[in-house]
Amino acid sequence: MTDLAIDLRDVDKLYGGAFSKRVHALRGIDMQVGRGEVFGLLGPNGAGKSTLVKILMTVIRPTRAQGNVLGRSVGHKPTLARVGYLPEHHRFPDYLTGRQVVEYYGAMAGVGRRDRKQRAAQLLDFVGMARWADTRVRGYSKGMRQRVGIAQTLVNKPDLVIWDEPTDGVDPVGRRDIRQMCVELKRQGTTVMLNSHLLSELEMVCDRVAILVQGRVSSQGTINDLTVHRQAYEIEVSTGDSNIDTAIRSSLSGWLDPGALSGTLPGGESLSVTLDSTHAPALLRVNSAEAAVVQPLLDALRASRLTIRAVKPIRPSLEDLFMEAVTDPTTGQTLAPGAKEGA
Amino acid sequence: MVLTQGGAMLLDAYRELNAKKMFWITLALSAFVVLAIACVGINDKGVSVLWWTFPLGVFNSSIVSPAFFYKFVFINFGFKFWLTWAATILALISTASLIPDFVTGGSIDLVLSKPIGRLRLFLTKYTMGLLFVGLQVSVFSAASFLVIGVRGGAWEWKIFLAVPLVLLFFSFLYCVCALIGLLTRSTIAALLLTILFWFVIFMVDTAEQSLLLFQLNAEDRVASIEKKAAPLAESIAKQQAAIAQLKEEPAGESAEDKAKREAQIITMQASLSGFELRQQSSTSSLKDYQNSELLLSRWHTAVFSLKTILPKTSETMGILERSLTSLDEVAKLEDAQEERREERRTRRSGATPPSDGERAQGRNGPDDFSSAVTRKQQEIIRSRSVWWILGTSLGFEAVVLGIACLIFSRRDF
Structure with missing residues (x-):
């Protein structure tokens, strides 16, 4: 078994076709995420972070992709039973309660009835939503939805969790809780991949990061590795x-x-x-x-x-690294957001 | 895992429908319709509603049996009106949002990231939409079965044919709704365009049946003219022979006899002219009707071909009517209704009522179809095989669903 939870090589995604504008969202991504580490995926808007995550979760079909997720090729559906995913702008059915959300997505991940009922109760407690477990999602605040969203990613006891902007709309206490969850998951041997704009938070929990700029990995490694030449x-x-x-x-x-x-x-x-x-x-x-x-x-x-x-x-901060990555070295200007158009 | 996922989706579909309230509203309305049917009865004086009796022409137990009456009410009111129109529109309103909501960003990401194939996911979601109608029709059919059994004395198991037939009928529309919902991600667009599509099917169906009726009428007219043409030709030939004979001057004919003979010739020639005029008119009409028949036949073939590739909603629903009532029973009721109408007309005008033969053949003008023609049209429609009706309709559904599955499987969400 490989030590890599995610090992991507030459992942390419070209949107559009004969009748629409062609956008080259990913341009040969090479990226490795070790098992049991907390990995941060950074990049400006339109850099291709969500596209990359969606390719891993089979929501988007890559134009070209090689590599593995948990030892199986990218797009292998049964492997997703071992992955937990929280999309950025998730929308749970608002007629369900928090408990029903966790149980429903647990069932969709193939978790048996007894297990998912037991896990739902534990996880809602873990994310601090036990008191609101039987309230319908439509009555939740954004932070509460985010907590339930995190709970549903863990219901199948995943080996890999991918959280896209997990602290979006969450108060400082909640953010601290989420950071602690990352640490706890890492302690349990789960690989955590975080996609966030809150660089200071990533810096606190991530073992390794990758910075995506205009569909390419600009740099990746441990924060120390990336900053050692700048110290x-x-x-x-x-x-x-x-x-x-x-x-x-x-x-x-x-x-x-x-x-x-x-x-x-x-x-x-x-x-x-x-x-x-x-x-x-x-x-x-x-x-x-x-x-x-x-x-x-x-x-x-x-x-x-x-x-x-x-x-x-x-020691340069993650923000310094990020700003350096998104700055055009020739002009000194910050790169415009969005992917590059054309092939 | 397949069972776990299927069960979860089923439970979710139930919760979604339950949350929409429309499920329970439709069910309550169905119960109301069945109760309304149960309140109606038939006796020897007419139709009864609760404890009041209304004399309604042919609708009394001496002409129509209670069993047939209840089946008639179930087909025409419960089935053709409620299930085919009202309940279907309510079902479309309830289920039109299932696919657009399902493919909305943020919602679809969560399910696509689960270990379930896209094709199974889409088809399961589609089937869950049909579940709404399946439950409604099952409850309605069971209640109707009891009403017909208790009130009409006929335990008609064929009523449960309504469940698969209405499901099929609804699925022909719902596949279009699902495809539009998938393409546009808009509930309103899916609903409105599906209703438009339904209207187009209805129009094609009406056009086909009307063209068939006109074609059969033209055929009937041609046959009728041809039937009358032979005796007319014979009369002309006889008249011509008689005139020719009269023109032969007998030897030693007196002037008086000659004048009489010539007068007779003139009279017969006038009569012959009348016959010839009728023959000319008849020939001209025959040509017109033959041309019409040919033109109508071509148009009918074209519209029928179009209808063949489209789902046959009304004929699918007609299968139940075929199964529950025979053409003879329907004809008997129609004849009785026609007889009553004639009697009323005669009473108003004071003329003698037409005989049965006249009634069967009779028509008041060129646009009035004889009952024989309309009955023949009904026979042709009822003779269309169930395999043709359902096979071609299911073929359409398979194509539409295939396109939707292909789009769903290949789309980036």
């Missing part, structure tokens, strides 16, 4: 009454390029200095995640009697 140390330095520019240049003369406020450390790490004025503190930035790299620099600064006010490790 840095910032050192805030000041002097008494003397000129800080002169002091810095003198102290770091071995590393700074002649006449410049930037240079390279012996290990190849770049160093830059930001000066606002001659008496304000200076900010040194070393592009390295290794604390050892900074030490000689600190020694040199101390030797020059400069005051080290702060040393901060800088």
